[in-house]
Amino acid sequence: MKCALVTGGSRGIGRAIAITLAKDHGYHILVNYASNAAAAEETVTTIQNNGGSAEALGFRVENFEEVTTVLGTWLEKNPESTIETIVNNAGITRDNLLLMMTEKDWDDVVDTSLKGMYNVTKTLIQPLLRNRYGRIVNVVSLSGLKGNPGQMNYSAAKGGMIAATKALAQEVAKRKITVNAVAPGFIATDMTSELPVDQLKQMVPANRFGEVQEVADLVSFLVSPKASYITGEVININGGLYS
Numbered sequence: 001m002k003c004a005l006v007t008g009g010s011r012g013i014g015r016a017i018a019i020t021l022a023k024d025h026g027y028h029i030l031v032n033y034a035s036n037a038a039a040a041e042e043t044v045t046t047i048q049n050n051g052g053s054a055e056a057l058g059f060r061v062e063n064f065e066e067v068t069t070v071l072g073t074w075l076e077k078n079p080e081s082t083i084e085t086i087v088n089n090a091g092i093t094r095d096n097l098l099l100m101m102t103e104k105d106w107d108d109v110v111d112t113s114l115k116g117m118y119n120v121t122k123t124l125i126q127p128l129l130r131n132r133y134g135r136i137v138n139v140v141s142l143s144g145l146k147g148n149p150g151q152m153n154y155s156a157a158k159g160g161m162i163a164a165t166k167a168l169a170q171e172v173a174k175r176k177i178t179v180n181a182v183a184p185g186f187i188a189t190d191m192t193s194e195l196p197v198d199q200l201k202q203m204v205p206a207n208r209f210g211e212v213q214e215v216a217d218l219v220s221f222l223v224s225p226k227a228s229y230i231t232g233e234v235i236n237i238n239g240g241l242y243s
Helices: 012-025 037-049 064-077 103-131 142-146 152-175 197-203 212-223
Strands: 002-006 028-033 053-058 082-088 134-139 177-184 234-237
Touching (some): 012 028, 012 037, 012 053, 012 082, 012 134, 012 212, 028 037, 037 053, 064 103, 103 134, 103 152, 134 152, 142 152, 142 177, 142 234, 152 177, 152 234, 177 212, 212 234
Parallel strands (some): 002 028, 082 134, 134 177, 177 234
């Protein structure tokens, strides 16, 4: 059974990616969540109702011991299965100016996105190398490319993921493993629901926020054989806001 793990797969962009990878590629989807088990099960149910297969896996990506324990146990119980695609999507925001940003706000944001990517990918990279095939897609952000005031922690976390994407791509390319990042701009999700949409969309040449399905379709392409010669890239999906 070929599988794809989507971290932060219970809501928003992660949920759309999980559903799309099941539909487009026939993967058994491992829907990771940190605390919202009900939302993760909703994603699983949606995939199953669409004719696919999925299960929810609860662990905090920032906790290396949790990651290795839960994924290690799953791999032991499913020796005939292969996790060939990893989507590092989990992330949080704790926005504030540096003057008022606490150490915890910094650590929580950097640990979830950047350390979480390390924890998950480190745990699963050996089987990919052994099988000589794999797809890793890191969901970053416009903030990680250009920086965003009030988001020094988030910009640092996503910028670190971008640099790590480029480095890892070079390490594993000979094993037919691609490593890419997608960098969304303003996407209509729970995370952006409280933003002044009418005001912000005027900054976007496309004059709208993106949809989660548009991001999911891009990830699906990068996971496909059609993208086998694309690696180490950061692909913007932002309506022309920044490129």
